Amino acid sequence: DHVGYGSGPATVSQTRDGYPVVIQRCAITYVATTVASEASGCQKSLDGGATWEAPGDPAFLFDQNGIPYAPSTCNGAVHHVFVDPRGWTWLGRNWCDQKPYLALSKDEGATWTRSKISDGLAAGHDVGVGVDPAGNVYTFWTSQDLKPMIAVSTDDGATWSEPMDIGVPGLETSGAISIAPGGVGKA
Numbered sequence: 001d002h003v004g005y006g007s008g009p010a011t012v013s014q015t016r017d018g019y020p021v022v023i024q025r026c027a028i029t030y031v032a033t034t035v036a037s038e039a040s041g042c043q044k045s046l047d048g049g050a051t052w053e054a055p056g057d058p059a060f061l062f063d064q065n066g067i068p069y070a071p072s073t074c075n076g077a078v079h080h081v082f083v084d085p086r087g088w089t090w091l092g093r094n095w096c097d098q099k100p101y102l103a104l105s106k107d108e109g110a111t112w113t114r115s116k117i118s119d120g121l122a123a124g125h126d127v128g129v130g131v132d133p134a135g136n137v138y139t140f141w142t143s144q145d146l147k148p149m150i151a152v153s154t155d156d157g158a159t160w161s162e163p164m165d166i167g168v169p170g171l172e173t174s175g176a177i178s179i180a181p182g183g184v185g186k187a
Helices: none
Strands: 004-008 022-029 039-045 089-094 100-105 113-116 122-131 137-143 148-153
Touching: 022 089, 039 089, 089 137, 100 122, 100 137
Parallel strands: none
Antiparallel strands: 004 022, 022 039, 089 100, 089 122, 100 113, 122 137, 137 148
16 A cells, blocks of 8 residues: 655666666555554565565664554555665655654665654655755655645755745645655755
8 A cells, every 4th residue: 555666776786677777666564464554665676567576674664662563553654765866765754653754775675774854743644755966855744733844854864954834825734745856956
């Protein structure tokens, strides 16, 4: 459920059958092992989507303190995956504590590191991500009071700018978010 696709250069694998990129397919995972749709993960294809490899570690499975999810306590829905020009895979979501997070894999989804973007509460499950050609990471989500928020990292998600409300004056609600990188310094 909540499947998204992205593609980019290989970082640890050799693509096959003339396909130039690795395709990542990310979604809710581990339904059978947790009784509910709780975890988030990705699979990769090295042959243009004809075959898919088993997923690596989940991007999100345990809560922020390393405790396994209790059934029905944390929705595993994620926003669309983004693969940057380096082949790094980025996956955003509103995690169990209702705050925006980002998971990063530098090895095609085999392993992940996570960072909290903000202490502010988020609505829904979507945290969009895009990375510009210089490696600036842009994240976009809806705050608990339904305002469109953006934060930027210039160090691959280690630290984040203070979130900014980018809504027009008088905006009362936002949703169905999406973000795309532009040129350097632009999203």
